[in-house]
Amino acid sequence: KSFFKQWFFASIELWILIFLITTIYLGSGQNPSRYTGNLDVTIVNYDGDIAGNYFLNAFRQSAPGNQTLNWHYKDSSDYNNDIDETKYDVEHGKSWAVVVLRQRTTRRINETVFTLINTSRTLTSPFTIVSPIVVFYADGRNSFTVNNYVLPPIKSAIAIASAKYGQMLRSTLLQNLSSSSDSSSNRSVQLLNTFQIGSLLINPLPAQYQNLHPGSPFVGQLATTLGYIYIYLISAMVVGGTLKFLSQYVTKVHWIDVIVFRILNGFFQGFIISLIYSLIVLWLFGIHSGSLFMRYWMFNWLSSMVFGIIIVLFTTNLGPFGNSILTVFVILMLAGSTLQLALELSHPFYRYGYGLPLYHIINGGRHLLFNSYSNFRLNVGVLLAYFSTLWLLAFGTGIFWIKRQQKKAARQSQLVKTEKQ
Secondary structure, eight states: HHHHHHHHHHHHHHHHHHHHHHHHHHHHOGGGGGGGGSSEEEEEEEEEEEEEHHHHHHHHHHOSSOOOOEEEEEEGGTTTTTOOOOOOHHHSOOEEEEEEETTTTHHHHHHHHHHHHHSSOOOSSSSOOOOSOOOOOOOOTHHIIIIIIIIIHHHHHHHHHHHHHHHHHHHHHHHHHHOOOOOOHHHHHHHHOOOOOHHOOOOOOOEEEESSOOOOOHHHHHTHHHHHHHHHHHHHHHHHHHHHHHTTTTTTTTTHHHHHHHHHHHHHHHHHHHHHHHHHHHHHHHOHHHHHHHHHHHHHHHHHHHHHHHHHHHHSSGGGGGGHHHHHHHHHHTTTTSSSOOGSSSSSGGGGGGGGGHHHHHHHHHHHHHHHOOOOOHHHHHHHHHHHHHHHHHHHHHHHHHHHHHHHHHHHHHHHHHOOO
């Protein structure tokens, strides 16, 4: 009966834990299309003419749902009329992408069309033009979010703008050709020239996409997603092994020696784990920079120590329920860490992720590997704050529990001696 009761309550605890884990983690990715309006994208019209009107209207009239992002319309004067300055918004995290329509786009297209109408000679080569639209983005910031939720709405709006503008150009061209063709030979020349600028009439607003900080190769994406889960699991194994090893010496060694050993062992194990991990990632990534290696190594060392101190704090202070609560906490970190989806695409509840260590670990790692946007100083500062605070808590509570265990062992030893006497 006692066995059945223990099994029953243990099963209920396990079922509740599984329910919480599944709900929390899967809930973070529920219907991300509903929240695409939280993704900031900057739209800049340098043209200011007919093409610019079609360009802006396509974004303003974008279909609701996942085809509409948080469009920010800015004037070219905000960037000193310099297209290169618009990259600042992407590189400093103000926008997920910047869409720019170049200067004098309408004028160049009109000049080409009127040249075709007024010429009596056959054009000798097909028409070519620099892409009027430039899209700046950085998928190293979050490759899955950028490629699945940022770029598709932009491409859709550009395609609509180009189609409507092309329709207007074809209509205008036909009207002018019919009124200017005074002979069959001239009409034939105009028709031949029309074929030469066919690409312009079909797609007058092609776009050029510039990925400022590519999130590749694939090993880099793994390193900033599954890689840090791997570091956590290794840290859990090391902490568990250390605690089990020390448990047999707690009653035999002074508590100061136990604490000092824990600290030194934690630093050393994290040092070696992060060294191995950093070397393998950078080797597979093809990076040979010594300075980057040192920064990446030290960052991963700090990350592994944060993981380790969290595990120590939970397992030494919460007793039998420590592993269950730690598991829920880890799932909370995973759900709010931008492993795949940016937090803007999750329910507002998951914004707590901004304050948890795994978010700063993953985004700091992406910054180092891809040079993509992240407030790296803030990432490091948050991790240092977590480590120092939790370390002090673990130090104080560790002393308390070790002393308590040693006193309990001393009382039991004294009781045994008394019984023998």
